[in-house]
Amino acid sequence: MPGESKQNFNKGLSTEEAWQLILDTRKRLTDSPSLEGRKTRLVTEAREALKDSRAGRDQRYQTFLQNVLGNADRQGVLVCAAALGKTRVLAMRAGDRRALLDKIKKNSSIFESPNISYLVSLHKVPNINGMSPDFDP
Numbered sequence: 001m002p003g004e005s006k007q008n009f010n011k012g013l014s015t016e017e018a019w020q021l022i023l024d025t026r027k028r029l030t031d032s033p034s035l036e037g038r039k040t041r042l043v044t045e046a047r048e049a050l051k052d053s054r055a056g057r058d059q060r061y062q063t064f065l066q067n068v069l070g071n072a073d074r075q076g077v078l079v080c081a082a083a084l085g086k087t088r089v090l091a092m093r094a095g096d097r098r099a100l101l102d103k104i105k106k107n108s109s110i111f112e113s114p115n116i117s118y119l120v121s122l123h124k125v126p127n128i129n130g131m132s133p134d135f136d137p
Helices: 002-011 015-031 037-051 056-083 085-091 094-106 114-122
Strands: none
Touching: 015 056, 015 094, 015 114, 037 056, 037 085, 056 085, 056 094, 056 114
């Protein structure tokens, strides 16, 4: 039922549910370097959150993205943003978010892919300094 899926969406993902979404998204982006509608919006939202020094109420999302960036570089940010988005990240319990960040750190090499790197440049995901290096093919 429509109400049930929304209810499950709002309850917050477990670490394993979030990790599975990340793995599924990584595989899809590795196989085909394109983002569609909603995923493009989620990546744009993440890019803006990383660039905004006054995150305000989005501080937890910005902190999550900064941790992903520090552990899995811009490729990890793109995949996590496309897979989860701000709403899902913020709905997770703090312990699940921390456990997910640990998984991302331990498995950071899975985000390395020419197709994902291409998308990072195309969507101008910022680096640790908030800058978007120009794509130079």
